[in-house]
Amino acid sequence: METVLKNVRDRYNVLHETHTHGVFITVSPNDVIGLLAYLKNVEGFTHLVLLTAVDWIEENQFQLTWLVNNPVLKQEMGIRAFIERSVWPEESVMDSAHHLWPAAKTYQRELHEMFGIDFPDSPEVNEPLILEYWDQLPPYRRDFDTKKYSEETYFPREGRYTRDPKTHMEAKLYAREGKKQ
Amino acid sequence: MAKMNYRKRLIDFDKRTVESPDGETFEVNPMQDYYCDAKPKVHPPSKIAPLETFYNWCRAESIFILGFGTGCGAIEMRPLMGPMYDASRFGVFWRPTPRQSTVFFIGGYASVKTLKRIVRSYEQMQGPKWVFAVCSCTINGGMYFDSYNTINRLDHYIPVDVYVTGCMPRPEAILDGIDTLKKRIKEGRGEGANKYAKNFEWYKANQKKIIKDWDMPDYNW
Ligand code: SF4
Numbered sequence: 001m002e003t004v005l006k007n008v009r010d011r012y013n014v015l016h017e018t019h020t021h022g023v024f025i026t027v028s029p030n031d032v033i034g035l036l037a038y039l040k041n042v043e044g045f046t047h048l049v050l051l052t053a054v055d056w057i058e059e060n061q062f063q064l065t066w067l068v069n070n071p072v073l074k075q076e077m078g079i080r081a082f083i084e085r086s087v088w089p090e091e092s093v094m095d096s097a098h099h100l101w102p103a104a105k106t107y108q109r110e111l112h113e114m115f116g117i118d119f120p121d122s123p124e125v126n127e128p129l130i131l132e133y134w135d136q137l138p139p140y141r142r143d144f145d146t147k148k149y150s151e152e153t154y155f156p157r158e159g160r161y162t163r164d165p166k167t168h169m170e171a172k173l174y175a176r177e178g179k180k181q
Numbered sequence: 182m183a184k185m186n187y188r189k190r191l192i193d194f195d196k197r198t199v200e201s202p203d204g205e206t207f208e209v210n211p212m213q214d215y216y217c218d219a220k221p222k223v224h225p226p227s228k229i230a231p232l233e234t235f236y237n238w239c240r241a242e243s244i245f246i247l248g249f250g251t252g253c254g255a256i257e258m259r260p261l262m263g264p265m266y267d268a269s270r271f272g273v274f275w276r277p278t279p280r281q282s283t284v285f286f287i288g289g290y291a292s293v294k295t296l297k298r299i300v301r302s303y304e305q306m307q308g309p310k311w312v313f314a315v316c317s318c319t320i321n322g323g324m325y326f327d328s329y330n331t332i333n334r335l336d337h338y339i340p341v342d343v344y345v346t347g348c349m350p351r352p353e354a355i356l357d358g359i360d361t362l363k364k365r366i367k368e369g370r371g372e373g374a375n376k377y378a379k380n381f382e383w384y385k386a387n388q389k390k391i392i393k394d395w396d397m398p399d400y401n402w
Contacts, residue, residue: 131330132294133393139329147327153391154333157321 001075004043011038016080024065024078032081033095036066040100045070045077051097051107053115057142060085062092062117088116088137096122114140216401221378224308226369233369240283240309241366244359247282248275249302252289254316254349266352273359279305284362285339289349290318290331296338297392303339304400308374311342313362315350323348337387340373 001023008014008025012035016026027035039045049067056063059082066079086092091112096119097104108119109129116138119125128134137144150156196210227233250258261268262275276282279302291299303312314335317323322333335341342365345358365371377384381400389395 128394130294132297135393144329146329149329150322150327150333154322154331155337155387156326156333160321160326 001077004039004075004077007043008035008038011035022076022078024080026080026082029064029081029083029094032064032066032079033097033100035079036068036097036100039068039077039079043070044072045075047071048097048101048104049076051104051111053111053117053140055085055115055140055142056082057085062115064094064111064117066097083117086116088141091116091118093118093120096120096125098122114138116141214398216398218398218400220381220400221304221374223375223378234367237367237369237371240371241363242272244271244273244284244363245276245282246273246284246286246313247279247302247306248277249279249286249299250288251291251295251299252287252316252318254318254347255286255288257315257349257352257355258286258288260352261355266356268356268359271356271359271363279303280307282306283310285310285312287312287314287316287319287335287341289316290323290325290328291335292330293332293391293393294330296332296388297397300339300388300392301397301401309371310374311362311366311371312339312373313343313345313358314341315345315347315355315358317346317348320344320346332391338384340376340384342371342373 005017005023005025012027012031014025014027018024045068047069049069051064051066054063054065061082062085064081064083067076068079069076081094083092083094092115094117096108098108098119098121105123105125106129108122109125109127111117112119112125113129113131113134131139139146139149194211196208198206198208200206227236246258248258250256258275260266261273268274279285283306285299285303285306287299303310312335314320318325318331319335319341322328322331325331326333332338343358343362345354347354350358362371385399
C-alpha cells in the first residue's frame with residue numbers, strides 16, 4: 001500500500017490523507033477521474049466498490065467518495081473529492097466514471113436523483129431510478145424536510161406520539177427509586 | 182420468405198381484420214390496449230338471506246392469498262406456508278397471480294413505487310376480494326412515518342378489511358388475523374371491494390396525489 005500511495009503522491013496533488021479506518025485520500029475534483037484511471041489500469045484497483053456522496057450543508061459542499069478495490073492484493077482505497085453544493089434547482093456537476101466501470105452509471109443515476117448531482121454523458125443518468133418522477137428538492141439533500149413532506153403528502157394518522165427515550169426508560173427502569181437527579 | 186413475412190408483421194402496426202379460429206372476423210388495432218375500463222360496480226348481496234350466508238361461508242373457507250410481498254413483513258408469509266405453522270390447515274393458500282386470488286396480503290410498508298403496483302394488482306383481482314394488511318407501517322407509517330417515500334395509511338389508497346399490528350407480527354398473530362377476516366366475511370362485513378367501488382373517486386384522487394407518473398388506465402381488470 002505504501003508504494004501505491006507514494007506513486008499517487010508523486011503524480012497527483014493529494015490534499016488530504018487519512019489512515020484511521022482504511023486509506024482515504026482527498027484530491028481535487030479535476031484530478032479524480034485521472035486518478036481512478038491510474039489506479040485501475042496501473043495499480044490494479046480494478047473493482048469499483050461504490051460511489052457515494054455526503055451533503056456538507058454547512059460548508060456548502062458535496063463530498064463524493066469512490067471506493068476501489070484491488071482483488072489480487074486485497075487492498076482497498078477511498079478517493080474523496082469535494083465539489084460545490086449547488087442551489088436547487090441547479091445541479092452540481094461532476095465527471096462521470098462510466099467509461100472505467102460501466103456499473104458506475106447506476107451509482108451516478110442514484111446520486112443524480114437523490115442529491116441532484118449531475119454526471120454529464122453518463123448513460124441514462126436522467127432517468128428515474130427509485131423515485132418515479134420526483135419533482136422537487138432531491139430527498140437526500142439535508143435541507144429537505146422529510147417529516148414535513150411526509151405529513152403534507154401521506155395523510156398521517158392522528159394519535160401518534162413520541163417519548164423521549166432517556167426519560168421514558170428512566171421512569172420505567174427506576175420507578176421505585178424515585179426520579180434520578 | 183417466411184422470415185420476411187415475420188419481419189413485416191413486426192413493424193406492421195396498422196388496423197387490420199383478422200379471422201378467429203372459430204371463423205369470426207373482427208378488427209384489431211395493434212396500437213390500442215385492450216382492457217375493460219368500466220368502473221368497478223357495487224355488488225349487492227343476494228336477495229335470499231340464507232343463500233348469502235352460504236355464499237359467505239364458502240368465501241370465508243377458501244382464502245387464496247396473493248403472494249406479493251411489499252415490505253419486510255412479507256417474510257412472515259413463509260413460515261405460514263411451511264409445515265411449522267401450516268396455514269393450509271385453515272383453508273389458506275397462496276396464488277401467484279392476482280386473477281386467482283381473493284385476499285391481498287400487504288406485507289408492510291409500501292413505497293410510492295410499490296403502491297402503484299399494489300393498486301394495479303388490487304384492481305386486477307376478481308371480486309369478492311379483501312385486503313389484509315399486516316405491520317404497523319400500513320397502519321400509521323410505523324417506523325417509516327417520516328419517510329419521504331413510504332405511505333402512512335394504506336386505507337387511503339385501497340380499502341383494508343383487517344389490520345394486524347406488529348413490527349413485524351408473529352405468524353400466530355397473522356393466523357389470528359386470518360381468523361378475524363373469516364369471521365367478518367361470514368358476518369357479511371367484508372365489504373372492502375364495495376367500499377372501493379362506492380368511494381372510487383376519493384380513492385383515485387388520493388392515489389393520483391402521490392403517484393406522479395400516472396401512466397395506467399383509471400381502472401383495469
Ligand atoms: S412494521 Fe416493521 S416489519 Fe413491518 S414493514 Fe414496517 S418496519 Fe417492516
